[in-house]
Amino acid sequence: MITYDYNKAEKREPNSRISIPELGLFFCKEEIMQDIIIVGSGIIGASIARELSKYKLKTLVLEKGEDVAVGTTKANSAIVHAGYDAKPSSLKGKLNARGNAMFDKLSKELDFPLKRIGSLVLSFTEDGIEDLKLLKKQGEENGVPGLSILNKSQVFEMEPNLNSNVKAALFAKTGAIVCPYEMTVAMAENAYLNGTEFTFEEEVINIIKETDGYSLVTKNKIYKTKLVINAAGLYADKINNMVSDNKFNIIGRKGQYCLFDREVGNTVGKVIFQLPTKMGKGVLVTPTVDGNLLIGPNAQDIEDKDDFTTTREGIDEVLKKAELSIKQVPVRFIITSFSGIRAHTECDDFIIGEASGAKGFINAAGIESPGISSAPAIAEMVADIVKDKLKPEINSEFNPNRDGIPKFREMSNEERNELIKKDKAYGKIVCRCETVTEGEILSAIRRPLGAKSLDGVKRRTRAGMGRCQSGFCSAKIVEILAKELNVPMTEITKFGGTSNLLTGKNKD
Amino acid sequence: MEIRELVCIGCPVGCSLKVTIKDGKAQKVEGNTCRIGEQYGINECTNPKRIVTSTVIVEGGEERVVPVKTEKDIPKEKIFDVIEELKKVKMRAPVNIGDIVIKDVSGTGVNIIAAKNNKKI
């Protein structure tokens, strides 16, 4: 079994980016033939990679961004849905409950946080109770356990802070909350340690069908592979349409959220959904896995699939709709707002399977809600297609376990002392709001597929996600990143590309 | 004759001053509550001066830059000349409060001195 000591104080190589020497050639040919190339390293790409690393396969993940989980995965409701929401005949219906059931084992193996708090769908009218019953029936058909209809007093016993208009609710025991990017990092690290390669800042700009597979063309290289797995999220349509005769279109559907201070994090104890009302589809009100309160999302189709901005109207809409669920929206405690973009397909279902007219090109596209919940089941489904085609041997060295970054804030004083004895950096608090130590930040940077930007550190450690929103810790983290990556501070970015945090030295 | 209204910056109180100017000279200052204000009112209308605070690069120190300041106030129109001169400075740690960084900066007769300790590492 391959094991890795994450606490080993090992300086990482400074250059893990691709830098191509000017050879006078436009393309630099990649000689090695991969078995699999996965396009996209969001939760789907990473989960598939981890699943496939159980087999002896040469797998490479090509990610356009500078890190894993930088697309839809980084901004969403973070819910592991129970699975009553989708039609039983759809892939969404088939895969949600199955995926949901796999989370406890995965969260233990891969050391990412998961809380099975349960969820409630609220009805604000007497008629709505019929809709709740239909949802329950649908859920049962989808294989969802633990569903029940609760009357008003039962609902209020569970959730005293709900709006008194609530008439009844559907309770789903298996509803849970997770941290989607921590889960993705965990999947990716585990896949990497089990032999998968990852390359970042490599956007696939063309795919050529070859006799024995595909050539994937990026700005810098050509990668050759037997099979392609399209997990390219918002741009999975572009990738699919390069090779398949069955072209589809992915619409970016923006959803805005408001995040509240942990002080009001227990306003509700479960994930609170709303049945659609005259105002349209409802928003959810939920605790997050780190104890904040999260409200959102709305839905707005957008032209520019990279437009993660928030709007006054969107924020106001989300806050207004939340008033349906809870007595008082604690606006005084907002710490930030953000947008996520869903990959919406016209057929309103996952697109999973071999693409038409493109043998060996497998789609895992249009993964909208319940995407996170279904991810483990999607990974299995895609792996089954791969196994059928390549008949790979089992990887006897496969290690299902991955140690996450130690969470100082969750430890007892004894555990903390043990950790600090091994490495003093765990005694130095850098992010005061979230109690994140220098040791954790160093681990985030030094571990495999480590952070290279401020947001990368943020997603892996929570540093900067607290009430002061990195006002206190960002200078320190930029210093640490510059030292670890051996570059001047002016080269450190917020999230790669040209998102440099500093423009130059004083008086330049 | 001109009456100029300005806020005194001599101390954080910030008295509202009225300065009567005739033939380019300040004749009268009103609204001040101390001598600093009176002097400021006169100076500001005839020969405005400022203290300049900035930073210069330090090599081998615990911090990359050290704050510096003009020891006394200098003519306001020379502020950016002073900044230009500070650009060229590279000090070596250790630096102590009061160390002279530049003597007689930009011909003002005023020195630039260090305003923070910066230990050698």
Place this chain on the structure above:
Amino acid sequence: MLEYDIVVIGGGPAGLAAAIKAKDNGIDSILVLEREVKLGGILNQCIHNGFGLHTFKEELTGPEYAQRFIDMVSERNIEYKLSTMVLDITKDKVITAVNGDDGILIIKAKAIILAMGCRERPRGAINIPGSRSAGIYTAGTAQKFVNIDGYMPGRQVVILGSGDIGLIMARRMTLEGAKVKAVVELMPYSSGLRRNVAQCLDDFNIPLKLSHTIIDIKGKERVEGVTIAQVDKNRKVIKGTEEYIPCDTLLLSVGLLPENELSRKASVELSKVTGGPIVDDNLETNIDGIFACGNVLHVHDLVDYVTEESYHAGEEAACFVKGRVKNIKRAEIEVSNGVRYTVPKYVNPDNVDNFINVRFRVDTTYKNVFVSVYFDQMRVMHINKRVMAPGEMETVKLTKSLFEEHKDVSKILIRLEEE
């Protein structure tokens, strides 16, 4: 478990002054806990001058002012720990802290002085919609990059908020070669010291846009521009007044919040107006033996007042350790008519030595107005003030003789009056 008579949380100007006075009042067992690598607190990055006019009769820069106190601490051999973060305090005055050398520290104190200072309100808390690209900073964070690291957070800057930090950074960025395109202020007046508006904006012809706010931030990876708009007297955006300002940096100076997360853990009662602990004239909170001073108590404009206040807290903490019994009888200070809050909120009349300083802030700018003090129903003070502004903390001195004349006063009212 370690034990100390007095533990001071925070080694900035407040904590240092408190520790020094406590030592000078006979307490040897003192420990100052500081989370940064050096003492001095926020003054270490405040390289502008204007500090010390009252305390030292000199105008010093922040680090110079701090050094005076650091030297006094060394002279007195007062113990302190650096790079040490306090994680918890209980109402039994047990402190949990951590650093790399000692690991977890559990410290029992007879008295605690809270001197944690304040933090900046972030963009998210005021809900400015738009992009979350690089280039959006609170002014203090930008100040740290420029003054400690020597790096510029941007070149073309717009600043939201005309509080002192925003004004100071407008000048600072300009002197370091950036172009500050505007300082945008929601209110119809600046919330900073008037002298700062003069020497930070007027000196450099930086436009101050009063009654304006920022309604959008544009930028893919780095800020590309902001949209500002005028607001009416209810601070609502006036349609049609939108103006786009191209820039690569937005600095926010939109409020300081006393950092009382630890105080809450110790069950210290906080004021909803200031965000800081409610204290009596001994600067003691509702928990016996826990004192507060400096920005954690209420946000100050002048460090000289912080020093004065913190000396007082140090003295009182020393008295407490020596066994002074608290007098139960006390008067409550109330406010109305333009006065937002007072520190302290309670006075023990029998404990007043010479006088007590009651500090307060007003809710808007006033010209030619009277500060009136009532002891129960009787007006005892009526002071004319030419100018008062929210950005400038005011003081009223209540003398011992006043308390002797009104022996059983139970309510003191401080308010503004026209005549």
